[in-house]
Each structure stands twice: as C-alpha cells, then as structure tokens.
Amino acid sequence: MATQDIIARSATTTPMPSVRQVGEVAKLIDTSKCIGCKACQVACSEWNDLRDEVGSNVGVYDNPRDLTADSWTLMRFAEHENPAGNLEWLIRKDGCMHCAEPGCLAACPSPGAIVKYANGIVDFNQDHCIGCGYCITGCPFDIPRISQKDHKAYKCTLCSDRVAVGLEPACVKTCPTGAIVFGSKEDMIEHADGRIKDLKERGFEQAGLYDPAGVGGTHVMYVLHHADQPELYSGLPSDPSISPLVGLWKGVSKPLALLAMGATVLLGFFHYVRVGPNRVEEDLEPVVHEVDPSVHEVEPKKP
Amino acid sequence: MNNDIERYTPSERTNHWAVAVFFVLATLSGLALFHPALFGLSGLFGGGAWTRILHPFLGVAMFLLFLVMAIRFAGHNRLDANDRQWLRQMGDVINNREERLPEVGRYNAGQKLLFWVLVLSMLVLLVSGIVIWRQYFSAGFGIQALRWASLLHAAAALLLILGILVHIYAAIWIKGSLGAMLHGTVSRAWARKHHAGWYKAVVRERK
Numbered sequence: 484m485a486t487q488d489i490i491a492r493s494a495t496t497t498p499m500p501s502v503r504q505v506g507e508v509a510k511l512i513d514t515s516k517c518i519g520c521k522a523c524q525v526a527c528s529e530w531n532d533l534r535d536e537v538g539s540n541v542g543v544y545d546n547p548r549d550l551t552a553d554s555w556t557l558m559r560f561a562e563h564e565n566p567a568g569n570l571e572w573l574i575r576k577d578g579c580m581h582c583a584e585p586g587c588l589a590a591c592p593s594p595g596a597i598v599k600y601a602n603g604i605v606d607f608n609q610d611h612c613i614g615c616g617y618c619i620t621g622c623p624f625d626i627p628r629i630s631q632k633d634h635k636a637y638k639c640t641l642c643s644d645r646v647a648v649g650l651e652p653a654c655v656k657t658c659p660t661g662a663i664v665f666g667s668k669e670d671m672i673e674h675a676d677g678r679i680k681d682l683k684e685r686g687f688e689q690a691g692l693y694d695p696a697g698v699g700g701t702h703v704m705y706v707l708h709h710a711d712q713p714e715l716y717s718g719l720p721s722d723p724s725i726s727p728l729v730g731l732w733k734g735v736s737k738p739l740a741l742l743a744m745g746a747t748v749l750l751g752f753f754h755y756v757r758v759g760p761n762r763v764e765e766d767l768e769p770v771v772h773e774v775d776p777s778v779h780e781v782e783p784k785k786p
Numbered sequence: 787m788n789n790d791i792e793r794y795t796p797s798e799r800t801n802h803w804a805v806a807v808f809f810v811l812a813t814l815s816g817l818a819l820f821h822p823a824l825f826g827l828s829g830l831f832g833g834g835a836w837t838r839i840l841h842p843f844l845g846v847a848m849f850l851l852f853l854v855m856a857i858r859f860a861g862h863n864r865l866d867a868n869d870r871q872w873l874r875q876m877g878d879v880i881n882n883r884e885e886r887l888p889e890v891g892r893y894n895a896g897q898k899l900l901f902w903v904l905v906l907s908m909l910v911l912l913v914s915g916i917v918i919w920r921q922y923f924s925a926g927f928g929i930q931a932l933r934w935a936s937l938l939h940a941a942a943a944l945l946l947i948l949g950i951l952v953h954i955y956a957a958i959w960i961k962g963s964l965g966a967m968l969h970g971t972v973s974r975a976w977a978r979k980h981h982a983g984w985y986k987a988v989v990r991e992r993k
Contacts, residue, residue, distance in 0.1 A: 611834070614838055614921070615819065617936070620929070620936050726933050728933040728934060728936070732936050732937040732940055736937075736940060736944075737821050741821055743948060744947055751951065754880065754955070754959070759882070760960075760961050762961045763961065763962055764975065765973055765975050
C-alpha cells in the first residue's frame with residue numbers, strides 16, 4: 484500500500500498523512516458457518532510462504548496448539564454444553580483483529596515498525612522491528628508472536644499485499660463454506676445483520692456481531708451465536724480494551740517523565756545561579772618557616 | 787598537602803565509576819526505548835535491535851556492580867534522629883547554611899536517602915527487567931505480569947535517573963566532593979565543614 488495510506492505509525496508523535504479518503508475494509512468470520520476444516524490455516528501458510536513445525540497431537544483439534552510466528556491464524560475448538568444439555572462445538576478462527584485503536588501500535592517503541600493503513604489494516608514492518616515484544620504487552624487479544632529464528636514480531640497482515648491490489652485475503656478466498664467474507668466494513672456489518680436475523684429465527688436469541696467498541700471497533704469481526712458470552716469461544720474477551728497499565732506506561736508517563744527530568748536539571752542550574760556553590764575556606768595554616776639548622780652552621784667566609 | 791584525609795579507597799572509587807559508566811549506558815539505551823523523541827539515542831548502540839539486545843546486559847552489569855558498592859556502603863547509610871532533624875531543615879541545607887544543621891557523620895541524610903532510593907530502584911529494575919527480557923524470560927510470565935513489569939520498570943528508571951541527577955548536581959554544588967571520588971581525598975577543612983562527625987572519628991582513629 485502507498486505511504487499516503489499510512490494513517491498511524493508506531494513511536495511517532497506528529498500527524499500522519501490524512502488527505503486521502505479511503506473506505507475501511509473488514510473481514511467477517513461467521514462462527515455459525517465454520518466447519519473447522521482449517522483450509523484457512525493452510526491458505527494462510529501457502530500465501531505467506533510460512534511452514535510451521537508439524538508438531539504433535541495433544542488430544543484436541545487445535546493444531547498447532549497456539550498461534551506462532553509461523554502460524555498467523557488458528558482454529559480454536561471449544562466444546563460448550565448449552566443449558567438444554569446439548570453439545571455445541573464453537574469453532575473460532577483466531578488471529579489479529581486489526582483494531583481501530585491498536586494496542587500493539589501504541590506500545591511499540593520503534594518508529595514505523597507498526598503501521599495502520601487508512602483501510603483499517605494494522606501491519607508489522609519487520610525491517611523496523613527491534614524484537615522487544617512490547618506489541619505483545621500492548622495487544623488486548625494476545626496475538627503477536629516473536630520468532631525465535633530472527634527475534635521479529637509476526638501476526639496476520641489481513642493479506643495487506645493482496646488487498647492492496649484488490650484481492651480478498653487468502654483465508655477468505657479458500658473458505659469452502661463462505662464462513663469468512665471480506666469487503667467494506669459497512670457491507671460486512673450489513674451482511675452480518677442478515678446472518679444474525681437468520682440465527683435468531685433458528686433459536687439463537689443472543690446471536691450478534693462482535694465488533695468491540697473498547698478498541699474502537701475491529702476490522703476482523705465475528706458473527707457469534709452467543710454474542711452475550713464471547714468467552715465461550717476459547718476466551719474471546721467480552722470487552723477488550725488497551726490495558727490501563729499499558730495506557731499509563733505509554734500515555735501520560737512518557738511526557739511527564741521527560742518533563743520531570745528536564746525540570747530537575749533546570750532546578751539544579753537555577754539553584755547554582757541563585758544560591759551558588761558551597762565552598763570550603765581552606766585553613767590558612769601558619770606556614771612555619773623552620774630554618775634548617777645546618778644552614779647557619781655554614782659560614783663560608785669564616786676561616 | 788599530606789594533611790588531606792582519604793575518603794574513598796582506590797577500590798571504592800573504581801567500583802563507583804564502573805557503576806556510573808553502566809548507568810549512563812543503560813540510561814541512554816533505556817531512554818531510546820522509552821520515548822519516541824529519544825529513539826535517536828539507539829544510534830549510539832548500533833540501531834534499535836542492538837539497543838534492545840544490549841540494554842538488559844548493561845542493566846545487569848550496572849546492578850551487579852551496584853550490589854558490590856551497596857554492600858560496601860550500607861553500614862554508613864543507616865538513618866538516625868540527627869538525620870531526621872537534618873531533613874526537617876531542608877531550607878538551611880539548600881541555602882548553604884550548614885552551621886545551623888546537626889552534626890553530620892560520614893554521610894548526611896540526603897546522601898543516605900539517595901542510597902536507599904538507589905537500592906530500591908535497582909531492585910525493582912532488576913526484577914521487572916527480567917520479566918520483560920523477551921529473549922530469555924518473558925515467555926514464562928503472564929500478560930498482566932508483563933504489563934505491571936513494563937510500567938514498574940519505567941517508574942523505577944525515572945526514580946533512579948532523578949536520583950542520579952540530584953547526585954550529580956550535589957557533586958557540582960558542593961565543591962571538593964568530586965575530588966573525593968576522583969582522587970580519593972578531601973581537605974581537613976572540607977571534612978570539618980561537611981562531615982564534622984566523620985572528621986572527629988577519623989582524627990580519633992589516627993591518635
């Protein structure tokens with residue numbers, strides 16, 4: 484994407500380009516249509532040329548067990564027993580949510596390592612990444628992962644390279660049930676409304692859209708059968724926001740700390756100017772001119 | 787003048803300046819990662835990634851050297867009733883009216899307070915720094931621990947930096963004290979004026 488489209492940039496305090504008017508995009512993941520086939524995981528791996536370790540089966544369907552620097556999306560399988568005593572298999576495709584107010588970007592200390600595009604995509608520029616892991620500390624969704632190979636942070640790019648040339652993300656392209664769709668954020672909300680209406684008619688009274696306001700909305704949204712209990716979906720946070728600890732650390736504390744340091748130096752300087760140095764008046768110890776007795780004994784003129 | 791009194795042995799001076807060198811390096815690299823306006827300081831260390839790699843090692847070196855120094859000096863830094871009185875007369879302290887202050891021993895209350903501020907901030911920096919040391923340790927801690935550690939690390943660093951700024955200024959303000967840490971000695975008049983209690987003890991010892 485063009486640099487004119489970068490509307491937010493990590494560790495940058497001046498305004499970013501804002502003349503272009505670009506529509507926001509969104510990926511909508513309909514958990515009620517997902518069959519857990521993991522085609523999206525494979526497509527992601529293929530398009531991005533990532534090959535994670537094959538790993539081993541640990542007794543659940545999740546594979547790999549967690550997101551990694553080489554697995555940017557992951558199907559999480561949750562078994563939920565509903566009040567009627569029936570099993571519901573709640574499968575959620577996990578990955579970066581592309582927050583409108585990204586915690587990773589707020590926390591990142593390296594200028595330009597994390598950017599937000601005008602269309603809403605949050606992208607990591609690994610060439611600027613210093614590997615500190617602050618993005619992990621800042622993320623409300625526990626998404627970024629640091630590679631042990633190169634100590635750089637990685638996560639879903641929402642296929643920013645494909646979207647830039649008018650293609651949909653690879654996972655969307657491959658999804659066999661149409662559970663993942665992609666388009667303008669507006670269209671995706673409208674599409675979700677239709678799905679939610681359908682789900683409500685079929686008995687899922689609490690069906691709804693997951694587009695959490697605490698992070699300004701996201702550019703990856705979910706249709707959930709149980710939108711009132713997002714935690715059921717392998718711990719999807721019900722009200723995510725940038726942690727107040729991160730807000731304090733990366734917010735007011737930065738200018739206040741610099742101010743405190745500057746003020747201390749100035750206080751010292753003006754103290755020196757007004758009160759002045761504290762000097763010791765050295766003892767004027769009487770200098771004793773002891774005459775060397777031998778001097779008197781030598782009188783060369785005497786015979 | 788051979789009448790001067792030794793205040794710091796060569797080992798103590800070396801220890802102090804070694805801590806100082808690592809403090810400067812850890813501070814410059816840490817500030818680079820703290821505020822975007824200071825990210826340019828990372829250039830001194832070979833770029834952002836090098837700054838991230840080096841900073842924790844510089845910090846650990848500072849801590850270990852400080853630990854040795856703290857063990858050397860802890861005994862001289864216990865606060866007593868005189869010190870509390872000294873602190874209450876801060877106005878006299880900053881206006882150079884030392885004659886009104888209670889007798890000061892090897893260290894005055896300000897120096898002792900600084901000592902304990904340094905001990906506290908160094909400990910917090912070490913523990914929180916290990917938690918946020920991504921390459922080796924962070925994987926073992928939960929997200930809340932990481933967030934608290936990040937915040938506490940910054941807060942303790944600020945406390946340490948402010949403390950050292952005061953420490954540096956005091957050395958500029960009180961003439962003769964820099965010499966004590968550079969070549970090790972102070973004049974008898976200096977000792978009598980600033981640390982009368984210590985001076986008496988030294989004289990007593992010599993007799």
